Amino acid sequence: MNESKSNLERVRAIIRSQYFWGIVAIFLLLLINLIKDPSYLNLSYNPTTGAFVGNIIDILRAAAPILMIAVGVCLVIATGGIDLSVGSVMVVSGAVTMEFLSAANQPDSIGAAALAILLALLLSTVLGLVNGVLVAFVGLQPFITTLVMMLAGRGIAKVITEGQNTSATNEPVRWIANGYAFGLPVVFLIAVAVIVVVSIVVRKSALGLMIEAIGIDPKASRLAGLNRRGLLLTVYAISGLLAGIAGIFATASVMTVDVSRTGYQLELDAILAVVIGGTSLAGGKFSIGGAVIGALLIATLDKTVLFLGVPSSATPAFKAIVIIALCLLSSERVRSLFRQRRLTTPLTPKETVPS
Amino acid sequence: MTQTPERAATSTSGGARIVDFLDAVQRKVQERASTLPTVAALIIFVAMIVYGEIAYGRIVQFSTLSNLLINNAHLVILAVGLTFVILTGGIDLSVGAIIAFSSVAGVMLSNAGWNPYVVILLMILIGSAMGLASGILIQYFNVQPFIATLAMMFLARGLASMLSTVPERLGDDSAIRAFATQWKIIDGPKVNDLVVTPGVLIAAIVVAIGFFVLHRTRTGRTVYAIGGSEQSAELMGLPVHVTKLWIYVISGTLAGIASVVYTSRLGIAQNITGIGWELDAIAAVVIGGTLLTGGAGYVLGSVVGALVLGLMNVLITRDGGIRPEMTTIITGSILFIFVMLQRGVIGRGR
Structure with a gap:
């Protein structure tokens, strides 16, 4: 950021930044795909639908829900909290959408679609608010609060659909997930728009700074006059809302909500995306750009595993290996090996004063 | 726990004595504030048993209680492991998946004719x-x-899925099944027997060793010290690095033992076994009064926590009128209520 830095230093700073390795990993994965199939990155234009077609587009489409929850979780983690409930909020949101549409009078109208989406987003925000109230006003640990919400959320979804995997038909909702605008998938455009709005709100106002302040030291931030409770409430509500959007994305592509599998373990994907992006789980700093890269990496990884023909049951193992490799690459110990021991600051204080 | 009758007795006598007594109670409570959540868990466990007995009946009898132990032996073992980890302020989310991998691998090897x-x-x-x-x-x-x-x-979880995605059945004559042999201790009327399996014994031994290590050895003190303040522990010259490595090995090993116990009881291993068990185990530890931030808690508390969760499932099943979709919501709410209750208790203690 510093203008006076020389180019070399700037390059070094980029390499040292956590999400640099995320970008490297994305390119490595794409390279692996390219070696397997040299035409992997080809994009073709389909003039009848007015859309680009290609694997990259598929990756972007698949990344949209992960992007949404990753950004939400990123903000929550910045306050020193954690949101484990995003996957469950997704399935609740999907269940509301599908259940409303299948029961609507004119299931194929735009009005029904708008109402369903509004209802789903409202309920998701309410669930986020419940998390926020429990964390900010009741003072529960975020871990436990959202753990409870994660358990209960899936139950709520099952109650909404009465345990069924509800399907519905609605062209406008389907279009959101499968349609194209300006040649790109609508989901991805919506996701980008939401992220841009969130980034501007957070980074162009003091909101981001205040969120980080809470994460660094809640007591100090309160003494500095920050409305800690209000901010926490806002952050958890935003996370719930974004998870609700992700839930609509995830269910609209197949127009079915699978109460036991929609959003299953996606909270873990979201957290991984955030951490890959360089946001410390300890809170106090966040990088939305990093979370975006993390989410893209996970989407790329999912598609690569499919493309390489690895059985999809093995995806978690593959993911784990990539994640472990990333963690190792970004750890000081390994990096200092690369830096030929120029930097000798120890990570932790050594044994001190024996007597 | 003996406070209530005493308080009732003194309420009839002079005001000064009441004040004295309340002061003493307050001092006692403050001295032992860290035990309060565990005591609360115990009280709640007893209350659940009493409620279950009154509302549904057939809770306080040998067969129900032995089944509670047999069915939750693996959870108790997991909870002991997680107690170590959470006491240091860490967390272990891998235990459920380790059980899946270990049991699928074990059953497949056993069926392939390996020595049990x-x-x-x-x-x-x-x-x-x-x-x-x-x-x-x-x-x-x-x-x-x-x-x-x-x-x-x-x-x-991925490795388990790579091995197999269908339920693997353990051979009926496999020696691994011996861990689920039912030993009748007391032969009650009809099926009302007090039954113990080797699995339950293993759980008891694990709890005993865990208790001994945590409360009677230097390693145990180091675990608490790390949870209190890792930096201070290091400055005091405690072996922080080795201990932190060890607690994850302990947690993993106990997950492996839990896997043996569980597999022997069920006789079936699947790659989706143990989904969400890490959360059950964390919940058991938290209900048992261990602070998630580390530094305070008891192994025995976690055992009570695991049994509370087990009993809760029994009560939900007994009720019968509860739709299966509601189970997770109830689990969630009860977990939430427990955390709230404990916060209340801690808040009053301080």
Whole structure:
């Protein structure tokens, strides 16, 4: 950021930044795909639908829900909290959408679609608010609060659909997930728009700074006059809302909500995306750009595993290996090996004063 | 726990004595504030038993209580392991997935004709190896415990899925099944017997060893010290690094043992076994009064926590009128209520 830095230093700073390795990993994965199939990155234009077609587009489409929850979780983690409930909020949101549409009078109208989406987003925000109230006003640990919400959320979804995997038909909702605008998938455009709005709100106002302040030291931030409770409430509500959007994305592509599998373990994907992006789980700093890269990496990884023909049951193992490799690459110990021991600051204080 | 009758007795006598007594109680409570959540869990456990007996009946009898122990032996073992980890302020999310991997691998090897005792040893060692891997990532590469064990969870679950995605049945004559032999201690009327399995005994031994290590050895003191303040512990010259590595090995090993106990009881292993068990185990530890931030808690509390969760499932099943979709909501709310109750107790204690 510093203008006076020389180019070399700037390059070094980029390499040292956590999400640099995320970008490297994305390119490595794409390279692996390219070696397997040299035409992997080809994009073709389909003039009848007015859309680009290609694997990259598929990756972007698949990344949209992960992007949404990753950004939400990123903000929550910045306050020193954690949101484990995003996957469950997704399935609740999907269940509301599908259940409303299948029961609507004119299931194929735009009005029904708008109402369903509004209802789903409202309920998701309410669930986020419940998390926020429990964390900010009741003072529960975020871990436990959202753990409870994660358990209960899936139950709520099952109650909404009465345990069924509800399907519905609605062209406008389907279009959101499968349609194209300006040649790109609508989901991805919506996701980008939401992220841009969130980034501007957070980074162009003091909101981001205040969120980080809470994460660094809640007591100090309160003494500095920050409305800690209000901010926490806002952050958890935003996370719930974004998870609700992700839930609509995830269910609209197949127009079915699978109460036991929609959003299953996606909270873990979201957290991984955030951490890959360089946001410390300890809170106090966040990088939305990093979370975006993390989410893209996970989407790329999912598609690569499919493309390489690895059985999809093995995806978690593959993911784990990539994640472990990333963690190792970004750890000081390994990096200092690369830096030929120029930097000798120890990570932790050594044994001190024996007597 | 003996406070209530005493208080009732003194309420009839002079005001000064009441004040004195309340002061004494307050001092006692403040001295032992860290035991209060565990005591609360115990009270709640007893209350649940009483409620269950009154509302549904047939709770306080040998067969129900022995089944409670037999069905939750693996959870108790997991909870002991997680107590160590959470006491240091860490977390282990991989235990459920380790059980899946270890049991699928064990059953397949056993069916392939391997010596059952070698298989059992391997099942436990798989857990230890996974725990060691998380420990090394956390201790030597500075990866957050959450992420390292999350990665291990994905890895173990993926490896289990690579081995098999269908339920693997353990051979009926396999020696591993011996861990689920039912020993009748008291032969009650009809099926109302007090039954113990080797699995329950193993759980009891694990609890005893866990209790001894945590409360009677230097390692145990170091675990508490790390949870209190890692930096202070290090400055005091305690072996922080080795201990932190060890607790993840312990947690992984216990997950392996839990896997043996569970597999022997069920006789079936599947790659989706143990989904969400890490959360059950964390909940058991938290209900038992261990602070998630580390530094305070008891192994015996976690055992009570595991039994509370088990009993809760029994009560939900007994009720019958509860739709299956509601179970997770009830589980969630009860977990929430427990955390709230404990916060209330801690708040009053301080």
